[in-house]
Amino acid sequence: MHIPDGYLDLWIAALVGLASIAVLAIAVRRSAGALDGPRAPLLGVTAAAIFAAQMLNLPIPGGTSVHFVGGAFAAILLGPHLAALAMTAVVAIQALVFGDGGLVVLGGNVFSMAVVEVYVGYAVYRVVRPYHKPAAVFAAGWAGISVAALTAAIMLGASEAFAYEVTTVLAIMGGWHILLGIAEGAITLLAYEFVAETRPDLLADRSPTIDSRRLLRRGTAVVGGLVVLSPAFAWGAQQVNYTEPLEHAAATTGATAHAVRTLPSLLPDYGIAGVDPYVGTLVSGLVGATLVLVIGWLAGRPLIPDSEPR
Numbered sequence: 001m002h003i004p005d006g007y008l009d010l011w012i013a014a015l016v017g018l019a020s021i022a023v024l025a026i027a028v029r030r031s032a033g034a035l036d037g038p039r040a041p042l043l044g045v046t047a048a049a050i051f052a053a054q055m056l057n058l059p060i061p062g063g064t065s066v067h068f069v070g071g072a073f074a075a076i077l078l079g080p081h082l083a084a085l086a087m088t089a090v091v092a093i094q095a096l097v098f099g100d101g102g103l104v105v106l107g108g109n110v111f112s113m114a115v116v117e118v119y120v121g122y123a124v125y126r127v128v129r130p131y132h133k134p135a136a137v138f139a140a141g142w143a144g145i146s147v148a149a150l151t152a153a154i155m156l157g158a159s160e161a162f163a164y165e166v167t168t169v170l171a172i173m174g175g176w177h178i179l180l181g182i183a184e185g186a187i188t189l190l191a192y193e194f195v196a197e198t199r200p201d202l203l204a205d206r207s208p209t210i211d212s213r214r215l216l217r218r219g220t221a222v223v224g225g226l227v228v229l230s231p232a233f234a235w236g237a238q239q240v241n242y243t244e245p246l247e248h249a250a251a252t253t254g255a256t257a258h259a260v261r262t263l264p265s266l267l268p269d270y271g272i273a274g275v276d277p278y279v280g281t282l283v284s285g286l287v288g289a290t291l292v293l294v295i296g297w298l299a300g301r302p303l304i305p306d307s308e309p310r
Contacts, residue, residue, distance in 0.1 A: 001069070001152055001177070001246060002094065003109055005102025006257030009159040016155060017107025023115045024088060027081040042202060044296030045223070046074055047086040051093065051292045052226035055270070055285050071113055072121025072144035073188045076137060077195065077202060080122040082300075087114035089295045093288055099265035108155055117148035134189060141188030142181040149177030153249070162255045169249045176245035223293070227285035231278035 050070035057067045070090075074083035091109050094100040101109040121144025128136035153173040157166030195202055249255070267287065271280035 001109075001112065001149055001173075001244070002091075002101030003105045003112075003152060003156065003246070004257060005104045005260040005262055007102075007159060007161045007250075007255065008105045008108055008155055009161075010104075012155055012159055013105045013108055016111040020088075020107045020110040020115055023119075024084060024110075027084045031079075031081040031085065041297055041300070043078065043082055043086055043300035044293045044298075045220075046077055046083075047089045047296035048220075048223045048289045048293035049226065050074060050086065051090045052223045052230070052285060052289045054090070054094075055230040055281070055288075056226065068187045068191075069113060069117065069145050069148075069184060070188075070191075071117030071148065072125065072137075072140040072184075073191050075118045075122035075144075076125055076140060076188075076192060080119050083118045083122070084114050085299055086296055087118055089292050089299065090114075093291050093295070097266050097288060097291065098270050098284060099268045100270070102260070103262040104260050108152070112148045112152040112155075116151045117144040120144050120147045134193075137192045138185040138189045140185075142185035145184040146174070146178050146181040149181075149245070150174045152246070156246070156249065156255075161257055162249070162253045165253045168253055172249040172252060173245045176248070180245075220293075223289050224286075227282065227289055230285045231281045 050068075050073070053068045053070060055067070071083065071087050074086050077083070078086060088110050091101065091113055092106065095103055095106050095109065121140040124143040125136045125140035128139050150170060150173070153170045154166060156162050156173075157169035158164060162169055267280070267284045270284040270288075271277050272283060275283075
């Protein structure tokens, strides 16, 4: 779902970029005091785990793949405002370091994955939760990713690169993600059940009593395990020559990206020139997860009330 540079008209990229900034400013203000000292590392650990999980592309026969996006899960775990900040850290590092999503259209990717997916997913969770909590978690994951994909499709279809074929792009991206959203909902539910069974104190609707050192230690172990698995998933994806639904839409509409000059990525496509691609994937995962962990942790520190120890 990551939109590359050149696919959005500049006015659309600017508009959704400003919308993202406005929503994130509100999220920061409303998150003030949402963390206590011991809970502060949770923002970074959650962001790093989602970054690592997104690297696990599961190939699907037919040439596409599915991977966990995690916006709804982050909202259920952290609350929507902190989740928006965590997902922004993930999307920003993916674009800045790995070229996964463009820099000019970074606001558009933040809007779809860190704003729409998070807040839609959380709203669905809150509406359904009084009736059936597991169904609410599943529905949050499915609805969050589906509406985020539809949002990205509208932005793309309304742009000159896609010849303004909004309905075609909506049908392709929306149709694929509504189906792939079933996997997102299932993984969201599995992740939620795992946390609820092992660390119920981490959930946003509980009163936490958290050992921050234990949280960082165990969180780092989980993130490390996901990163170690990423080369195997990269190999599997190559075996089916997978493409993203966005690429299907681009091929169908004959989309041609506009030339855009941006800064080169440090580790383009999660690889290192001249290094075995699977080793490059492993190194990229470790670098990215570490950066997201540190950024998330630093972002969480100012949200601790002034009376709390830092």
